[in-house]
Amino acid sequence: MQKIIFIGAGSIAEALIHGWVENNVIQPESVYISNRSNQQRLQQLSSKYGVQQLEGYEQLTGADLIILAVKPKDARLAMDAIKPFIEPHVSILSVLAGISIATIEDHLGERPIARVMPNTSATIGMSASGIAFNKLINDVQHAQYIQMLEAVGIVIEVEEDKLHAVTALSGSGPAYLYYLVEAFERVGTEFGLSKEIVRELMIQTIAGSAEMLKSVNEEPEVLRKKVTSPGGTTEAGIKALDAMAFNDAIANCIRSAENRSRELARGE
Structure with a gap:
């Protein structure tokens, strides 16, 4: 070309x-x-x-x-x-x-x-x-x-027509993950860790989790449950997310982005 x-x-x-x-x-x-x-x-x-x-x-x-x-x-x-x-x-x-x-x-x-x-x-x-x-x-x-x-x-x-969903999921997806890391950095520094340490921990955690999803033939739910011991720290965190309607928040995020893509298609 x-x-x-x-x-x-x-x-x-x-x-x-x-x-x-x-x-x-x-x-x-x-x-x-x-x-x-x-x-x-x-x-x-x-x-x-x-x-x-x-x-x-x-x-x-x-x-x-x-x-x-x-x-x-x-x-x-x-x-x-x-x-x-x-x-x-x-x-x-x-x-x-x-x-x-x-x-x-x-x-x-x-x-x-x-x-x-x-x-x-x-x-x-x-x-x-x-x-x-x-x-x-x-x-x-x-x-x-x-x-x-x-x-x-x-x-x-x-x-x-499915590109609206692709836009919401992977097109905009990096911004949502960066936003998540921002949240981790804010709370991590509250515990006395430096932002640099929190970021290094989270980068490796996200990279490792992504590689697990890619390499291990198991559903995300199965992998999540393997980390979540009954009565443990992870379970406590999951319960806090559930109490704040985490799944609903993510669903609303993706639906809002998908809907905005359709609005742009209509010239709105």
Whole structure:
């Protein structure tokens, strides 16, 4: 792929650029980046990764792939702005939360389109991505996009409507885990431990637990019960979580994110 253009230069765009450049999936000189107004951000990414800054939309000519990576609220204006400059054969890879393939087709015309929801762990090759394709994606493009995303983590193909759930679970999921660690740090320091010690403990605890889920053929409930001795410290903690309706809080969190993704699809 000779020329890839990012429309938008936020955290997901940087995560993908970092992962792809680091893993030699793409050559930085073939990547162009743009955003609406933050020239300093473009200069930062250009200096850090060796990618090119898009000087104007006329440089969209000759693109092989355009990656839509703006904020969802800016998506429709951005698509309308670039439409006159995109050649009919150019395919689109969208990382826009909630913006449907049909909406992209309305603004950019019928063309090969893939929607993917990665997360920022693509930076370290650990993204969990969901992807959906329109009917104009051919077998070569399908394989190519899957390969590109597998270079920065795992990718699972789903029906487009299920991307709302993927967005809520794995797209937003890192933020919820970071929020959990913030809570552990706050209470850990109350007991006299330094934030650095608490963080080191929690990083290893989360990494170890994730590896157990990945490597051991047992359900999360079984693994939880193995840690939870009757009358012990873990049971006391679980009871406190139950008293605060922990499961309901998590369910509301995911449902709210999934619902917001659907609102963005409707332009709300």
